[in-house]
Amino acid sequence: EAGVAQSPRYKIIEKRQSVAFWCNPISGHATLYWYQQILGQGPKLLIQFQNNGVVDDSQLPKDRFSAERLKGVDSTLKIQPAKLEDSAVYLCASSLGQGGTGELFFGEGSRLTVL
């Protein structure tokens, strides 16, 4: 079974530029998450989708961050314009969304450096 796919793995941009990250969850997983992990900290939830609807985006800086999940499958996270403090690893995760333990399966992350 294929895992959660993310791209790009690494991205370096200047501040005020824009960047987009892509995530393809595990097939059949209804729930998709984007987490931000700043160096030395635990992951922080940015946004959670259930199919193609937003469940929780309370910690998403909406003035510069946006995310969408088209057709309830792939998702894109965009940052525009980027700030220095956005340097972090952006982790995408997915889960079945019902039953079981609610385990999240994570991708390898996209590491963003803002100069």
Added chain:
Amino acid sequence: AQKITQTQPGMFVQEKEAVTLDCTYDTSDPSYGLFWYKQPSSGEMIFLIYQGSYDQQNATEGRYSLNFQKARKSANLVISASQLGDSAMYFCAMREAFNFGNEKLTFGTGTRLTIIP
């Protein structure tokens, strides 16, 4: 108040010894779940073990066990017979409500474990 507290920023352990990583949590929800994830230097989050708040027995998965003390709100991870490959960051996480489509996890700050040969 922090929902998940991991008080050990870093630990050094001799190979083959057992190690306990501490985790305390704070919730008023009677139904919750506790997870431990391992994050090697490659960056991927690897699920290790899960404990439900209503589970009567402590969870075990191979060399991993979870010392769940509900009254103390602690969920420590025990790794037996540590190996060099266990060197990584370890995160404790909590899911507070088991509702359809609401399996959001809140993570602690992590513990960096280094196994010494």
